[in-house]
Amino acid sequence: MTYQEAIEQIYRSTKKLKEKGKPAAYIPELSQIDPSKFGVHICPLKEPSFGIGDYQTRFSIQSIAKVFSLSLAYKLKGEKIWERVGVEPSGTKFNSLVQLESDNGIPRNPFINAGALVIADILVSGLKNPKAELLEFVKSMSPSDNISYSPVVEASEKSVGYRNVALCNFLKSLGNIENQPEEVLDFYFTLCSLETDCQTLSSLFLPLAYDGIAPHSNEKIIPNSYSKRINAIMQTCGFYDESGEFAFRVGLPGKSGVGGGIAAVHPDKYSIAVWSPGLNTKGNSYKGMKFLEEFTTLTELSIF
Numbered sequence: 001m002t003y004q005e006a007i008e009q010i011y012r013s014t015k016k017l018k019e020k021g022k023p024a025a026y027i028p029e030l031s032q033i034d035p036s037k038f039g040v041h042i043c044p045l046k047e048p049s050f051g052i053g054d055y056q057t058r059f060s061i062q063s064i065a066k067v068f069s070l071s072l073a074y075k076l077k078g079e080k081i082w083e084r085v086g087v088e089p090s091g092t093k094f095n096s097l098v099q100l101e102s103d104n105g106i107p108r109n110p111f112i113n114a115g116a117l118v119i120a121d122i123l124v125s126g127l128k129n130p131k132a133e134l135l136e137f138v139k140s141m142s143p144s145d146n147i148s149y150s151p152v153v154e155a156s157e158k159s160v161g162y163r164n165v166a167l168c169n170f171l172k173s174l175g176n177i178e179n180q181p182e183e184v185l186d187f188y189f190t191l192c193s194l195e196t197d198c199q200t201l202s203s204l205f206l207p208l209a210y211d212g213i214a215p216h217s218n219e220k221i222i223p224n225s226y227s228k229r230i231n232a233i234m235q236t237c238g239f240y241d242e243s244g245e246f247a248f249r250v251g252l253p254g255k256s257g258v259g260g261g262i263a264a265v266h267p268d269k270y271s272i273a274v275w276s277p278g279l280n281t282k283g284n285s286y287k288g289m290k291f292l293e294e295f296t297t298l299t300e301l302s303i304f
């Protein structure tokens, strides 16, 4: 069975499922999204890419962008970043505050909000123009430049961002934020507002399936060892307190966002992006998880 045949078959059966989860309610702009949207796009390394459904509709990628900010911070500062953020699954919700105090302000990993705020701080310190440079870095990964920040989503999240404000101030008080919290939060909310479609998103993850190289340009985006380590962190921490479940059911390194997107990679084989805005209770796309579970089962192509 080809990738295309598998995707067509699973898309049809997953689309029919009555249960589809609920769009994120805590960010006003995201709560408006039509929950019946559903798109999938795959970029195999050695075969033509393929998309189905709403794969060319743009959506808010939210926390999936944390893979890009981590990649850039890692490239910029190397192994030093691990002095300020860990690589252990947190077992808590993405925006949890509880572990930070006992962990002395060192977030468990770069994908929970606390860890992503520390990574944001590293980029704010290390780059002249962090927002523009991050976007330029992201665009270098793909032949498509169909990705941009959404000022509307950013403003919407800022209007209710009390928890992230609390997290950033808490981190500052514990000595793990160098800049003013307002500046770090501004960069963080802009990062989370990145918008693209499944077609571009899957291509943006292809370097992580190809030893850190962007196949369209042959450019080394990040060293091979960084690419492997980022995949390891996606595998263990990419789905918050559902990371074990995702490894168990899907078996691919991946990252989700509360916009309902999931990007995942099979090293040396493919990258794939799925979008369905309805979330399960852990904040991960309900149909996105179902789709990927069926996909790796039918194709027998998980990393395990």
Ligand SMILES: NC(=O)CC[C@H](N)C(=O)O
Residues within 6 Å of the ligand: 061, 062, 063, 064, 094, 095, 113, 157, 164, 192, 256, 257, 258, 259, 283
């Ligand atoms: N899991 C997510 O996608 C969360 C990202 C969102 N911008 C937040 O900080 O709450």
